[in-house]
Amino acid sequence: MKIKIFNTLTKKKEIFQPANEDCVNMYVCGPTVYSNPHIGNARAALIPDILFRLLKKRYRKVNYIRNITDVDDKIMDAAKSEKKTVFEISKKYTKIYQQNMSVLGLLEPTFQPKVTDNIPIIIETINKIIDGGFTYIADNHVLFDTEKFPDYGKFSNRTLDEMIDGVRIEIASYKKSPRDFVLWKPSDKEQPGWDSPWGYGRPGWHIECTSMVKKIIGMDNILDIHGGGNDLIFPHHENEIAQGFCATNTKYCNYWFHNGIVLVNKKKMSKSLGNVILINDLIKKISPMTIRLALMSAHYRQPLNWSASTIDESINLIKKFEKIFNDNSSINNSEDECDELVDILSDDLNTPEAMTYLSSVSKKAKANRHDKKAFISSCNFLGFDFKNDNKPVKETLIDEVVIKELINERNLARKNKDFDKADKIRQKLNQMDIEIEDLADRTVWKIK
RNA sequence: GGCUAAGUGGCAGAGUGGUAAUGCAGCGGCCUGCAAAGCCGUCAACGCCGGUUCGAUUCCGACCUUAGCCUCCA
Numbered sequence: 001m002k003i004k005i006f007n008t009l010t011k012k013k014e015i016f017q018p019a020n021e022d023c024v025n026m027y028v029c030g031p032t033v034y035s036n037p038h039i040g041n042a043r044a045a046l047i048p049d050i051l052f053r054l055l056k057k058r059y060r061k062v063n064y065i066r067n068i069t070d071v072d073d074k075i076m077d078a079a080k081s082e083k084k085t086v087f088e089i090s091k092k093y094t095k096i097y098q099q100n101m102s103v104l105g106l107l108e109p110t111f112q113p114k115v116t117d118n119i120p121i122i123i124e125t126i127n128k129i130i131d132g133g134f135t136y137i138a139d140n141h142v143l144f145d146t147e148k149f150p151d152y153g154k155f156s157n158r159t160l161d162e163m164i165d166g167v168r169i170e171i172a173s174y175k176k177s178p179r180d181f182v183l184w185k186p187s188d189k190e191q192p193g194w195d196s197p198w199g200y201g202r203p204g205w206h207i208e209c210t211s212m213v214k215k216i217i218g219m220d221n222i223l224d225i226h227g228g229g230n231d232l233i234f235p236h237h238e239n240e241i242a243q244g245f246c247a248t249n250t251k252y253c254n255y256w257f258h259n260g261i262v263l264v265n266k267k268k269m270s271k272s273l274g275n276v277i278l279i280n281d282l283i284k285k286i287s288p289m290t291i292r293l294a295l296m297s298a299h300y301r302q303p304l305n306w307s308a309s310t311i312d313e314s315i316n317l318i319k320k321f322e323k324i325f326n327d328n329s330s331i332n333n334s335e336d337e338c339d340e341l342v343d344i345l346s347d348d349l350n351t352p353e354a355m356t357y358l359s360s361v362s363k364k365a366k367a368n369r370h371d372k373k374a375f376i377s378s379c380n381f382l383g384f385d386f387k388n389d390n391k392p393v394k395e396t397l398i399d400e401v402v403i404k405e406l407i408n409e410r411n412l413a414r415k416n417k418d419f420d421k422a423d424k425i426r427q428k429l430n431q432m433d434i435e436i437e438d439l440a441d442r443t444v445w446k447i448k
Numbered sequence: 449g450g451c452u453a454a455g456u457g458g459c460a461g462a463g464u465g466g467u468a469a470u471g472c473a474g475c476g477g478c479c480u481g482c483a484a485a486g487c488c489g490u491c492a493a494c495g496c497c498g499g500u501u502c503g504a505u506u507c508c509g510a511c512c513u514u515a516g517c518c519u520c521c522a
Contacts, residue, residue, distance in 0.1 A: 011452095029522070037522095044522035074520070157451060158518070205520085229522030230452085236521090260453085261516065268516070297460075297471090301453080303515060309459060313472050323485090352461055356470045366486095419481055426483075437484050 001058055003346045005051075005225075006301060008233065008256040009155065013348055016255060018224045023061040025217045026052065027253075029209060029228035029236070030112070032069040033093035034078040037100050039277045039291075039306060040262040040269055044229045046292065047259045047300045047349065049106045051227070053381060054345055057335075066109040067212055068094055070116050071192055071202055086192050090116075100279040103288045105383040111216055115208045118215060119194045122203045125211040125247050126183045128219075134246040135183065138174035142184040142198050146177055149242045153179075155256075156234035181239050183207050206239040210247065223253040230258035230301075260303040277306060286311060289384055290318045296351035296382070317359065322386045324362050324375065329387075331376045341378040354382065403434055407443050410436075 003016040018024045028048040031041055048064065055062045070090035079086045094114075102108075115122075126142060129135055134148045146152040153159055182204035187193030193200045203211075213223055223244075228237065237256065244252025261268055264275040282291060294314035298304040340361075344353045358378055364371035379386075410425040429436055429445070436445045 031522075032520090040522050042522090072520095156517080159450090231517065231521055233452085234517060235519095259522075261522070263515070266515070268521090270521085299462085302461095303454085305460090305515095307460095309472080313460065316472065319485095350462075352470090353463085356462065359471060360469095414481080417481075423482070435484075438480085438482095439485085 001342065001346060003054060003058060004348050005255060005257055006348050007254075008237075008258050009254075014255070016225075018059065019222050019254065021059065023063065024055050024059045024224050025063045025065070025221070026055065026225040026227070027065040027067075027209070027213050027223055028109075028226070029232055030066040030068050031093075031097050032072045032074060033090045033097060034072065034074040035093060036278045036280055037093075037097045038262075038269060039279065039282065039295075040229070041097070042100070042104055042279055042291065043262050043295050043300075043304060044259055045101050045106055046104065046295045047257075048227050049383065050296075050345065050349055050351065051225075051257070052107060052109075053383065054342065054349070057342060057381075063111065063216065064107075064109040065111040065113065065213065065216055067209060068097075068112055068114045069208060070094065070114050071208075072205070076191060096280070100283075103283060104279070104292050105288065105385050107383070113212045113216065115203065115212075116192075118208065118212050119203070121215040122207055122211040123184075123194075123196050125214060125243070126203075126207060127197070128247040129183065129243060132246050132249070134242075136176065137198065138176075140186040140199060140201070141174060141182050142204075143175060143180045144183055144239070144242060144246075146179045146181075146242065149246060151245075152242050153238065155241050156238045158234060158238075179235070181206060181235065183243075206236055207243060209236075210240050210243045210252070213244070214247065220248055220250060222251050225255045225257065226253040227257045227259070230260055233258060257300075259300045260298075263303050263305045265307065266305055286315060287318065289322070289386065290314045292383065293318050293321075293355070296355060299352055300349050317355070321358065321362060321379065321384065324365055325379055325384070325386045328365065328372050328376055331372055335377045335381045337370075337373045337377040338381040340374065341381055354378075358382075403429065403432070403445055407436065407445060411443060 004013050005016050006013045026048065028044075030045075031037060045066070048066070052062060052064045055064075068090075071086075075086055075089050079089045082089060084092075098112075126135075129144065130142070134145055136143055136145050184196060184198050184201050184207075185204055186199055186201040191202070193202050213226075217223060226237070226240075241252050262277075263269075264273075264277060267273060267275065269276045279291075290311070291314075294306070294310050295304065297310065297314060304310075341354055341357055344350055344357055347353075358375070361371050361375045361378065365375040406425055406429055410422045413419070413421040413425065426436060433447055434445050435447070436443055
């Protein structure tokens with residue numbers, strides 16, 4: 001089984017070959033914990049989740065690292081506006097993030113390092129970069145000198161001239177070049193900070209990832225895979241590559257993958273447009289597995305347009321899957337008959353094709369045991385969990401007793417051939433957002 | 449302005465050097481008190497202009513359009 005993945009570094013689809021067959025290391029940029037996670041955060045976590053599952057199938061040991069950035073100016077701003085400490089804010093949103101991801105059926109990463117737990121290694125990494133002569137100090141900041149790294153810009157395919165064309169950037173006066181970036185910056189007494197060789201301060205934006213990678217995989221080892229949203233290609237990952245190389249004088253990472261962003265009404269989500277969709281809001285309306293499926297409906301490198309029809313189609317499909325899954329729940333829950341699915345996913349995580357496959361095998365599942373097993377084990381592999389409460393949160397607010405009484409009343413009316421009354425009751429249930437379905441021997445209901 | 453990705457039926461979305469999956473919606477039918485679900489059948493598409501080729505939707509080039517990045521961003 002060969003896993004192919006599009007490598008942003010080479011701009012080609014490549015066969016994945018880890019540095020060490022016995023242990024694969026993958027790092028993915030996790031959230032900065034300053035607000036509620038949105039559907040874009042979910043996509044950025046779900047794609048590596050699928051890749052993680054695939055890698056685990058193939059390799060004995062996989063270290064999946066997803067960081068938590070818990071020091072950042074945005075967190076400081078949030079603390080101010082919520083009138084809480086930075087620590088309270090980061091703790092609160094870390095918890096919500098992890099809960100949200102777990103509800104969506106994501107596996108826990110092997111490591112979830114926090115920046116605040118890793119200040120010593122960050123200082124050590126900065127020291128190595130300084131020792132290599134790639135930095136300068138200005139206005140109490142330690143800055144990375146991009147002039148000293150000739151490959152700077154290669155990854156994101158940018159030159160200084162192009163960037164100056166952008167002109168919208170306000171360049172900090174202490175920078176020698178606009179593209180230089182901060183490794184360490186000073187904090188005042190009110191701000192979070194740590195003592196360092198360069199005074200009391202805190203790490204810049206990019207250095208934490210590089211440092212935590214190196215801490216976990218070892219300073220001189222090359223990372224196999226690094227992922228993140230494609231809006232991180234520049235400057236974040238460009239800067240990581242520069243730092244990562246300059247800290248150890250070795251290649252930083254072999255394979256880079258980037259997921260496309262989530263669009264809402266064909267526009268990127270942003271607070272200013274007011275179109276940010278939070279996981280917490282979404283799970284009130286639609287089930288977690290519906291969200292999971294919707295996020296897989298587009299190929300990961302394409303933008304995913306989130307719209308009413310995206311949701312409707314996912315709801316329809318997941319209903320079918322759930323029904324067939326539950327009808328066959330006696331079949332064991334292993335993942336050992338999902339070879340076809342694994343083949344599909346091995347080709348650059350083709351999740352839309354995987355959904356097509358699931359759809360077709362779900363139809364055949366009624367007829368024969370082999371397809372039943374393939375369907376169940378494919379669902380398991382993809383993390384579709386219908387056993388737990390796969391229901392929108394609003395469902396818990398509904399009074400089951402009342403509904404059951406109405407259904408009984410209606411069935412009595414049907415028995416007496418009083419169809420007028422039966423239809424009226426169905427109408428009433430409809431108004432309560434309850435949809436009913438008459439089966440041969442009973443009536444089932446669900447939330448619309 | 450520069451860079452990147454993409455443009456496939458009503459919508460979503462695979463895929464391919466020899467005219468193209470699948471899902472939703474639509475239409476017709478079976479089933480049903482009626483619905484729903486299910487099943488069967490069915491209509492319908494490769495942005496535009498050139499080039500390469502026996503042949504291109506697929507390769508190459510120009511153009512148009514859309515989105516993203518170039519500033520914090522998943």
